Every structure is written in C-alpha cells, then in structure tokens.
Amino acid sequence: MKHAMHRIITSVLCAFCLTSPALAQDLDEIIQAKLRPGWRMANGIHMAALQLDLAPGWKTYWRQPGDSGLAPHFDFSQSEGVQTVEVIYPTPKISWLGGSRNIGYDTRVIFPLQLSLDNTADITLIGRIEIGVCRELCIPV
Template sequence: MVARFLSLSVALVALAVPGHPARAQQDVSAVDLMPGWELENGNRMAGLRIVLAPGWKTYWRAPQGNGIPPVFDWSRSDNVARAVVHWPRPEIFESFGATSIGYSNEVILPIEITPERPDAQLELNLSMFYGVCSDVCIPAETVEALDIQPGEQQGAGAIRAALGTTALGAAEAGITGHRCTIHPAGDDFALTAAMDWPGRSWTPEMVVIESGSEDVWIDPEQVSGAADTLEVAAGLAYFGEGPFALDRGALRMTLFGPGRAVELAGCPTAP
C-alpha cells in the first residue's frame, strides 16, 4: 500500500520537473466545452470533451497506480455557482507496471452547472490540469472558454450517451445496505466493508475506495462473499501528523465489473 502511494508521488514529482515536455500536449490531446441543454431544475448539463491521439490515455478522478487525476478550476467563470462532474465508466488498464483507471480515444465528461442567475448567459472559463500517458507521461494544461445563452442546446445526444455509462447507485444495483469496520493492523489500520446484495450476479474486478482526505490512503486488497453478500478488505494508511478521525460520510466506494460500475456513498459503522 505504501509503495503504491509512493509511486503516485514519484509520478507527480516527475511531471513537475523543469524541461519535461509539458507543451507537447497539443500533439496528443484536444479539449473543448459543449453547451449541452437546460435541465428541469434550472441547471445546465454541459460537456467537456477530451480527444486523445491513438495510444494515449488520460485519467479518471481516482486513477490509482501512476495516474494523475484531472484538476478543474472554474473560478474565472461568470454566473456559475457550482460545477459538478458526472464521470462516465472508465477503462482499467496497465500503465508503467501498475493498474490504472482512465480513458482512451475520446471521453465526454458531463458537467452539471448550477447558475447563479438562471435566466442569464453562462460564461464558462475552465483552467484544467490533467495527465496524458502513452510510453511517457506528459502534464497537460488547457484554458477553455464558452459563453452559453439561455435555451441554447448543442451536443445533447453525446452528453446523454456519456451520462448513460455513469456508475449506478447502491439501490439501483440492488445493494440494500452496507457498513464498515476499522481496526488496527500493525503500524497502520485495516478497513472492512460489507454489503448486503440479494441476488448478486457478479463480482467486482476492481474496487476503489476514496477516503475524502488527502492524508488517508485506502487500498482494497481482497474481495469475497456469498451470493447475497460482498466483503471488501482494505488496508488504511494515514500520512498526516498527529491523531486523525476518518469521516465515514466522505468515503466513496466504486465497484468495477464487466461493462458496469456501482458507486456507494459513505460507509456507516457496523451495528
């Protein structure tokens, strides 16, 4: 677990080394914003399209391995109170000897925009840092701007298709309950997540648990269970200083299976 954390740290440092070909990004990726459409609640579902050259990949929000997650900055936008990314189901692939999670060829990230003034123009201004990798990894940066008029619609079909591949919620997948226990394990801790899953027909090929904290790393190590249950055993390491308290409500667990993904929010204490 510590080795995986350190490999990610090494990758981040490597991307920041002066002289690294950061500006070569335009040869391997292209980014643009899509207006999308207005939702019934007054929000807008826009899109962020990333097109990659053959053989190149970019990364999911929690890419594992040596992957670099994208960082979005909407602060220079006008009439934007909130921007939330809805993540399409990513691919699982080998990258520099480690398993990573991301996208190849082309991906559209649906972006749900909450306007401050619903009847006024949206002025989107995005600064994004992201990683693109093939035989080498290149840190990519882009600034994209788009003005969207009320009622404007463009690219809705492609964005809807991307939304159709996002992870199911626990109830949609048939999971009726889940809980976590945390206990000491050597110098670190261990976490066990148990799910009630009546009629479960598949076992995840990969599980990712996001702690909600930069100082806490959770590494799923074993998946097991009977037909109506599933259990995930994970190591938990704290890289901060002093005592810490894990926010169970901030935990997010994603189960990846063949052509599907399920996302569980939070992980309450076992009764």
Template structure:
C-alpha cells in the first residue's frame, strides 16, 4: 500500500483578507522559479450576509500548467491548510469548495484545480463592524512535482460590501446535494481488515460525466482512506476503500460521518452519511 500517513494531518481550509500581504520561504524554488513566479493569492472581500456572516473568497492564480489541490487531494496532492490567529474576530469558517478536476501524473491520481480557482469562504464573526483577520496558508502548487508554499495572510473585511458575481459563480459550481441531483441515499457494508476497515458503499446517482471518481472522507484528518475502486451499473454506483486509523487497528466508524463525493466532467454529487 501507499504511505498511509503522508499528508494525512493537513486539513482543508483557507482564508485571506484585503489588503493582502504574502510572504514565501526562500527555499520555495522549482526549476529556478520562486513561489512568487508560480502562484498569486488575493481576497475577494465579498459581503456581509443577512444573518451576520461574511461571504468572502480566496482567489488563487497560478502560472499556466500549474495546479493546486482540493480538500481531499488523493495520494499525490497536498490539501490547503489554514492557521488563523486566535485573537481575530472570526469564530468559525467554512469553505464552499467548487467542483475540482481529477489529474493523473506518473500513474498517480490527485484532485484539485488548474491555473486559477476561487474558493468561497463563509465566516462566522463576533464583531458586526470591519473585521481584521490574520493567518497563514500552507498549500501545494504543482507542475510535474509539488512545491510546498506558505503564505502569510492578513487584512480587513468590510462591514457591508457588495455581492460579487465571481463568488456567486464559484458557489454555484459546488457539488450538488443528494436532493438537488435526485440521487438516492447511500448504504455501506463495513468489513474489518487487519489494520482497519474496508467500506463498500452503494448509491443511486445519475451520470456525472466522464472519468467518474468516487471519494470517501471522514471528519478526522488523522484517519487514512485509500483511493476508491468504483464501478457503475446504470444509476447504481459501487465504491470500495480501506479506512485505517492512526494506530492501524480495528475501530468503530460512525456511518453518518462518511462523506461520499462522486466527481465527473459534467457535475459532482455529494452525499453525507450511509446506512447499514
């Protein structure tokens, strides 16, 4: 098997603010190019919603041919990770991930975004005025191999702001829910293996296009999940993966915690939880 612990501790979240300051480590070099040559990050400041949250977005622009990664990037990718200053007025955040692409490089599968991407970020705030945020973003940017990059992020979110059509378009490009897609609920068969569990899920999902890929996720980033093997018979999709905890032993998996995403070239569908 592949190295089950590699990248498993990195969580998928990111945040930025305006005006934006970016610093990159001097060691971040690839074929003579610095990180500044490869990736630029800016904040779309967004707007304050009716319920007091703030909808902003990170715009990541990369040099042609380069890519970065989705929250569950596969064995060949590095998920974004945010470390936010705890003294800020941000009490919580949620990224609304647009539908990613599936890449194959040197026989290894990874999942992410090519050239540029807008990641909508919804923030819960403790202050109804302008909010200063300060954090650090770790991410991987890749051509044939990956270059890890660290960006220092800080700035100010306005107390009002205007609805941004580019953020709205990124929100609209997220995976569909089960109800939106007209999909059925998922069932799971769980079998103990020597170092964890084997999970086989079945769900009725309409066609999502070519290059269909199924991804399993759990909320604990320390739990390693293999790439799925999957096949489709009409609307019935069957996917199987191994789930291995940090101590590589038997454990009880909460079926309701399993997030299943079916990715394709036309759309993606996300289902939360499965039944026995």
C-alpha cells in the first residue's frame, strides 16, 4: 500500500504540465500540489484528497467560476485499478474585482477525492488537472 500511495502522489504531481518552460520556476512559487493518501472505508471506497497551496494574493476557481475565470477540469480516466473518481468541491468564497464576481479559493483548497476501486490490490491514480491560477490575470496550469 505504501508503494502504491507513492505512485499515486508521483502521478498526480506529474499531471501539472506546463505549456512554457519559462513559467516553471514562477509557477512553483505560485502553486504547490500535494496528494493526501487518505483512508479506505468499510464499503471499499477510498477517500483521498488533492491539496493546493497558493501564494499570497493568488486564487483559483470553483466549478462555477463566476463572471470570469476558469473552472477546474479533473481527468482521472487513465488511472489503473480505479473505476471512478468523484471530486468533491469544498464551499467556495465569493469575491469582487471591480464589478466582476468571482467564486473560488485562495491560500489553500483541499479537494476530497472519492475513489471507487476495482477488486485489485494495486491502484495507480493518474490524473490531468487543468485549473486557472489568478492574481490580476489568469495563468492556465
């Protein structure tokens, strides 16, 4: 199980692909991702979480971003030993920038992940997560 969790963490962290090498160093200062391995429930569902830590002044968006912004997109379809992954969105904050309403998160957001597993011992969570991180302008990550 410990080896499988290490593979999950590595897979999720590798999912944050950048379109420009010049942004890599800057993005490391803006956002950090961490997979929390969680626990297995009696019914076989595995609960894990994706934690995003944002630098001061930066934010990301809820599934309905408001008047502007980018809604997150999670794709775990390439995972092994996993039937489904349900991303649970925590309660967002509403903020205003000028006359524009934004719905999302700042500082830290933890997305619980509910994994329905195949009946195999090993699981590999492979994901691609596309989000916008924003200060005055948004950067797709």
